Amino acid sequence: MSADATSFGEGPVNQLEGPQGNSLGEVTRRRYEAVKQGDVGTLPVILALVIIIAFFYSKNSNYLSAGNFTSMLTQMAGLTTIAIGVVFVLLLGEIDLSIGYVSGVAGVVVAEMQLPNGRFEVKYALVGIVVAVIVTALIGMLQGGFVAYIGVPSFVVTLAGYLFWQGVILQAIGNQGVIVIQSTLINNIANYFFSDKAGWIIAITAVGLFTASVLTGVVSRRRHGIHSDNLILVGLKLVGFGLVAFGAIWWANKERGFPFAALLVIILLVFWTFVAERTTFGRHVYAVGGNEEAARRAGIDTRKIKVLVFMICSGMAGLGGVILAARLNSVDLNAGGGTLLLDAIAAAVIGGTSLFGGRGRVLSALMGALVITTVASGIDLLGYSSAIKFMVTGLILLAAVTLDTISRRRLERSGR
Amino acid sequence: MTETMEVPTIAGAGTPLLEARNVTKSFGSVQALAEVDFAVHAGEVMALVGDNGAGKSTLIKCIAGIYPIDSGDVYFDGKKVSIGSPKAAADLGIEVVYQDLALCDNLDIVQNMYLGREEHDVIRRLKEPEMEARTAATMKSLAVTTIRSMRQQVASLSGGQRQSVAIGRAVMWNSKVVILDEPTAALGVAQTRQVLDLVARLSSQGLAVVIISHNLHDVFEVADRITCLRLGRNVAVFERREATQQEVVHAITAGVPTKVSGIAGTGLEEVL
Numbered sequence: 077m078s079a080d081a082t083s084f085g086e087g088p089v090n091q092l093e094g095p096q097g098n099s100l101g102e103v104t105r106r107r108y109e110a111v112k113q114g115d116v117g118t119l120p121v122i123l124a125l126v127i128i129i130a131f132f133y134s135k136n137s138n139y140l141s142a143g144n145f146t147s148m149l150t151q152m153a154g155l156t157t158i159a160i161g162v163v164f165v166l167l168l169g170e171i172d173l174s175i176g177y178v179s180g181v182a183g184v185v186v187a188e189m190q191l192p193n194g195r196f197e198v199k200y201a202l203v204g205i206v207v208a209v210i211v212t213a214l215i216g217m218l219q220g221g222f223v224a225y226i227g228v229p230s231f232v233v234t235l236a237g238y239l240f241w242q243g244v245i246l247q248a249i250g251n252q253g254v255i256v257i258q259s260t261l262i263n264n265i266a267n268y269f270f271s272d273k274a275g276w277i278i279a280i281t282a283v284g285l286f287t288a289s290v291l292t293g294v295v296s297r298r299r300h301g302i303h304s305d306n307l308i309l310v311g312l313k314l315v316g317f318g319l320v321a322f323g324a325i326w327w328a329n330k331e332r333g334f335p336f337a338a339l340l341v342i343i344l345l346v347f348w349t350f351v352a353e354r355t356t357f358g359r360h361v362y363a364v365g366g367n368e369e370a371a372r373r374a375g376i377d378t379r380k381i382k383v384l385v386f387m388i389c390s391g392m393a394g395l396g397g398v399i400l401a402a403r404l405n406s407v408d409l410n411a412g413g414g415t416l417l418l419d420a421i422a423a424a425v426i427g428g429t430s431l432f433g434g435r436g437r438v439l440s441a442l443m444g445a446l447v448i449t450t451v452a453s454g455i456d457l458l459g460y461s462s463a464i465k466f467m468v469t470g471l472i473l474l475a476a477v478t479l480d481t482i483s484r485r486r487l488e489r490s491g492r
Numbered sequence: 493m494t495e496t497m498e499v500p501t502i503a504g505a506g507t508p509l510l511e512a513r514n515v516t517k518s519f520g521s522v523q524a525l526a527e528v529d530f531a532v533h534a535g536e537v538m539a540l541v542g543d544n545g546a547g548k549s550t551l552i553k554c555i556a557g558i559y560p561i562d563s564g565d566v567y568f569d570g571k572k573v574s575i576g577s578p579k580a581a582a583d584l585g586i587e588v589v590y591q592d593l594a595l596c597d598n599l600d601i602v603q604n605m606y607l608g609r610e611e612h613d614v615i616r617r618l619k620e621p622e623m624e625a626r627t628a629a630t631m632k633s634l635a636v637t638t639i640r641s642m643r644q645q646v647a648s649l650s651g652g653q654r655q656s657v658a659i660g661r662a663v664m665w666n667s668k669v670v671i672l673d674e675p676t677a678a679l680g681v682a683q684t685r686q687v688l689d690l691v692a693r694l695s696s697q698g699l700a701v702v703i704i705s706h707n708l709h710d711v712f713e714v715a716d717r718i719t720c721l722r723l724g725r726n727v728a729v730f731e732r733r734e735a736t737q738q739e740v741v742h743a744i745t746a747g748v749p750t751k752v753s754g755i756a757g758t759g760l761e762e763v764l
Contacts, residue, residue, distance in 0.1 A: 359618060373590075373594045
């Protein structure tokens with residue numbers, strides 16, 4: 077009897093034919109059906125980007141100049157970093173409204189710790205950066221603890237954090253009004269540009285790693301009898317990546333070069349994508365966001381997952397705050413204020429991460445930040461006021477959330 | 493009551509794979525189960541029927557380690573066991589498919605099958621191809637052919653397909669006993685057919701299957717034996733071949749706690 081019972085799942089693993097086919101038509105049809113069911117992926121945001129860029133380029137050809145390109149890259153680094161953390165919180169179906177001022181707290185910590193002859197001065201500015209990220213991650217642990225273990229809605233906990241950390245920043249900077257960052261190491265995070273040669277090495281390394289990772293996946297799947305990859309599409313993907321990588325370096329090298337901040341953001345994106353999509357932790361985050369009760373019954377410690385996610389969110393906000401402070405070479409009373417909070421949440425949502433939890437990708441932080449930054453940069457370039465910028469960004473956000481809601485409803489309807 | 497322990501079971505061959513004897517469970521002053529006996533053999537489909545509040549779900553949750561039992565014993569493969577948690581039940585090979593299935597809509601089939609038990613390497617990296625291949629093999633062994641891709645999101649599956657995924661998840665872990673709570677509720681005719689076929693296949697592969705259902709038509713179609721509870725007590729165990737639906741309905745609605753064929757006396761007469 078038990079011999080029979082154990083035979084489950086150990087049958088011969090044959091090649092899966094038919095439904096898993098990998099012909100070009102089959103793969104396209106699968107994608108088309110996914111879109112029809114409401115799984116639109118990054119399609120709309122790429123479309124939006126093309127329209128935005130085409131529009132501003134037609135109005136002013138300086139828009140795509142190498143100079144504006146590199147400055148957009150550094151401009152969006154801090155925002156993208158914070159938005160990566162937001163993606164994780166949204167995946168859980170929670171929200172974090174404190175990220176703006178938490179990023180400001182990190183800026184203050186870094187600034188205080190590099191201040192020559194200050195109370196908190198440390199020998200190496202790098203220590204200051206590490207401490208800033210740890211402090212903000214601990215803030216996340218505290219706030220996440222309230223959400224996970226006591227059950228206070230994250231909206232309220234982080235709204236309290238929004239007020240509290242703003243107060244902390246005002247208290248810390250106090251009558252100075254502004255702390256200037258003199259440490260070149262810190263300022264270089266946002267203001268260092270690679271030499272042309274270093275840029276090319278980065279591009280070659282990136283293309284090499286990407287190719288290796290994609291091909292390993294294909295080979296590994298084939299070895300297990302899964303032939304769902306279409307080799308032509310895989311080839312196109314690799315060529316496309318190569319074109320973007322080398323194109324970006326080539327264009328940036330026409331001006332100051334490829335910014336360090338952009339490389340940092342790319343490394344963060346790759347790392348967190350790996351965590352979200354390739355590890356058990358990431359899988360459990362999606363599960364908790366999709367059906368918390370199911371996750372709990374499957375033996376997942378949902379409360380631990382929640383606390384860790386809030387730590388990631390606050391920690392990334394802290395790192396983003398360091399990048400923003402480095403870009404301004406200072407921290408002032410407005411650190412983490414303004415539209416930063418809303419921009420970061422909007423970036424994650426515009427990029428395609430659902431506000432309802434369980435659906436989204438780390439990459440959407442980049443896509444959304446690209447949309448927000450290209451719009452902002454274009455409107456600045458054309459000399460329109462902030463008023464227009466807010467209105468346009470607001471409309472794009474509304475469109476993104478509407479799309480999310482509609483696609484979610486389609487997903488729920490299909491198949492039943 | 494000590495002598496009832498030695499009385500061998502008559503129906504079904506040999507030692508039951510899973511057996512509960514004299515299980516009693518109270519919630520405060522409410523007695524949900526009173527000295528209930530229950531047994532299921534390998535390769536057998538045992539239906540558990542009874543009206544609302546008869547104690548079916550409570551009994552299942554006691555066996556699955558969700559509720560601790562107040563008194564009584566549980567035997568697995570002839571050995572006395574104590575099932576203190578769902579994990580202990582899973583370690584023995586007892587899997588429960590709950591009525592609400594507990595699937596994550598936003599994850600695909602492979603991800604749901606392995607939820608909470610993902611295969612990973614030292615840096616906790618998921619072994620996707622391994623998991624996908626084994627999921628496909630499990631589905632194939634269950635003859636589930638209506639699912640096109642193991643990478644389909646569960647949100648896009650029909651009710652019957654979801655039930656198949658939930659059952660597939662339950663049997664993938666070398667399980668020996670699968671308990672299905674109302675597996676055909678809320679399913680259409682064709683999908684009910686699918687699920688009942690699947691249940692029959694499970695028992696033919698040597699698993700002990702317990703199916704809770706209100707639908708006597710379904711019960712008579714797949715079950716080998718039928719245990720009937722009423723108000724937290726045993727009222728009857730039927731051999732499906734020898735029973736009529738009327739008899740079962742009568743037992744559900746008006747059965748008297750009594751010694752029944754196949755299961756040793758419950759001693760309820762003394763209690764009453």
